[in-house]
Amino acid sequence: MPPLLGVGHSAFYDWLRQGHRRATERDRLDRERVEVTRQAWAEHRGVYGARRLTAELRERGHRWIRKAVARLMRLAGIEGAHRRRRGNSAARPRRPRPPRTWSSGSSPQPHPTGCGPRLDRGAIYSPFPR
Structure with missing residues (x-):
């Protein structure tokens, strides 16, 4: 495989080892970030979604973008409260046209x-x- 890529064997296998190390480092960072995200979400009674939670985390000094916060929320299995519609439109009779x-x-x-x-x-x- 390394000759096909035009790199040396040692550089290729060093890159493979680095990739695994980077992946485990990201997993460790994700676990820490998930805990911070879950704590902020719980402090606001589980109402905040990704947008509001991003703003809250920025106020706390974390510089994370909304998509990263949404990904962390998915990893944590949490989601914001959904707005509900008022009344049931199917139950209301429509006036004839x-x-x-x-x-x-x-x-x-x-x-x-x-x-x-x-x-x-x-x-x-x-x-x-x-």
Whole structure:
């Protein structure tokens, strides 16, 4: 594999070891950040979502972006409160609509070429019949 990439064997295997070390370092940092995120989320009664939690963590001195906070929240298995709709729209009866009609101010005119359907000039759509 290293010759295909154009690098030496020792550099390739050193890079592999570094990658594993970086991954474990990130996991350790994620565990610490998840605890900080969970603590801030719990202090606000589990209501804050990623946007508000990001602002709260910035006030505490952490410079994390919203997407990172959202990822940490997913790792922690926490989410913000959802706004609820008022009432049930399916339970409310809808008022009946009047039938739609088309009307024109003049009588139908013949097609200009003499063939084809007749045209209604000045056709006006009215949602309410006369």
